[in-house]
Amino acid sequence: MHEVKGKDGVGAVMDSMELERQRGITVQSAATYTVWKDVNINIIDTPGHVDLTIEVERALRVLDGAVLVLCAVGGVQCQTMTVNRQMKRYNVPFLTFINKLDRVGSNPARALQQMRSKLSHNAAFVQMPIGLESDFKGIIDLIEERAIYFDGDFGQVVRYGEIPAEFRAAAADRRQELIECVANSDEQLGEMFLEEKIPSVSDLKLAIRRATLNRSFTPVFLGSALKNKGVQPLLDAVLEYLPNPSEVPNYALLHQEDDSKEKTKILMNSKRDSSHPFVGLAFKLEAGRFGQLTYVRNYQGELKKGDTIYNTRTGKKVRVQRLVRMHADMMEDVEEVFAGGICALFGIDCASGDTFTNKDNSGLSVSESKQNPHRAEGPCACLELENGAQGEQESI
Incomplete structure (x- = not known):
């Protein structure tokens, strides 16, 4: 894992142009692939700058699903609205990943609020951070109600544990909010909600998948790409909630x-x-x-x-x-x-x-x-x- 700017002399793999490393931004879209849990995932990394929006346009044309990456500090920016319109035009279901939770001034709650107000999305957290900025230690999985920590020099060792006591009340509130948002856009979960039944983990996951594929709900994930925190659960979510080619x-x-x-x-x-x-x-x-x-x-x-x-x-x-x-x-x-x-x-x-x-x-x-x-x-x-x-x- 490297920064785009290539301060370490290497730079990010997907940003291989010298200009990209000088500017610290993606200039041209790049394709790659990875195998996660025996499933092959084709990935196209697109630029986020408004002048390079055609690269996003032609990539979305051939994609089955997408991950919208937001900054925890900047939140929804001008180009985010353009990319949002492009995804709507091509009817691409997507997940949202709020990145850079380890940066000073990160506020994922504000980014979520902007998604609702500026992009008019029915969005909700499926994860919650354990600490922010320099105290960012891991995330809480609201669906399965457990804490996830990322150990090792590069966050490659995923460790699961109990939700810390001081976060349990907030996690319960966020989980209830998640269920309500999904119930508003999924008929089956909506019926369970009206009957005051408690949905199981599998019920909730299936409802999130149906609503995400219909573009009526947007699950929001959290993490820090540079520290490799929250990336593994995001890859799991790509397999669980985004369509495979035979479903589109x-x-x-x-x-x-x-x-x-x-x-x-x-x-x-x-x-x-x-x-x-x-x-x-x-x-x-x-x-x-x-x-x-x-x-x-x-x-x-x-x-x-x-x-x-x-x-x-x-x-x-x-x-x-x-x-x-x-x-x-x-x-x-x-x-x-x-x-x-x-x-x-x-x-x-x-x-x-x-x-x-x-x-x-x-x-x-x-x-x-x-x-x-x-x-x-x-x-x-x-x-x-x-x-x-x-x-x-x-x-x-």
Whole structure:
């Protein structure tokens, strides 16, 4: 763990540009991945500065869930409102992480109040800090009612314990507030609340997940990234409350072959299944030392090294000679990428927003595709912007 400014001579892994380390801010979005509890998580780190907001826009376009990072000192700032509008536009469910609780002047309660007043979110703490600023020792898990401490030089050893006596009354009040906020946005928990039943831990977690996916509730987590406090519970929450690729409906548009303007919307199969044709979206182009690097989100099927794919905008075909997974500015060659994955290709002539597919010449007519909405064969022209959850609702 390092600071972005790189005072230690190393700097943060995801902020690899020299300019980023000089300025102490993220300038361009960077992709990486991690495995947490045997689940692969693709991560895109985006800038927070208003001048670089297009980097957030094109990243949110392909993400299934997000973590909105707030500063415990600064709270909700101008650009937070812009990012909030972008997440709403793309219907991205999200968690909120209030960072820098170890800084002088940190006030997470004020940041939560600003989320409610400035962003109009139904938000509540799912954690509570044990001390603030230099006294920040750990967090209290309000759902499971236990204290969590982070031992070791880098906070890598997670230790659980009883809630300290002086925090028990405040923790009980915060937990009740959490239940009320979730009950306001989830029908099942709302019924239990009206019947004055005490929800179990699993009931509460399932209700938070449903409300988060509907974007009707925002769980708020706490910690200090530099000290690695609160990061492990946040990763647990990503697995518990954010959707996996197979739970997010994504659509493709199928153009008619007679040049008519009629378009058919097709639901893509986002499961890890190679029997469906490949459909991917180029969402970012980057000039690297090996030429143009094209970041692609795989929405359906399987992309293999050596495959021939078609750009549906230009009709040109190209062979995938090298397939890599990105870890900031480092690359790892891979043989295949399944639905839900993010990869990068070299030597592809395309524009940002182009769709790629392995055009199926099996003679399947457009009318058959209409009747079978789970197949996306044929010349898919583009991917719909509707990659959200269930309809119009008001959640990285």
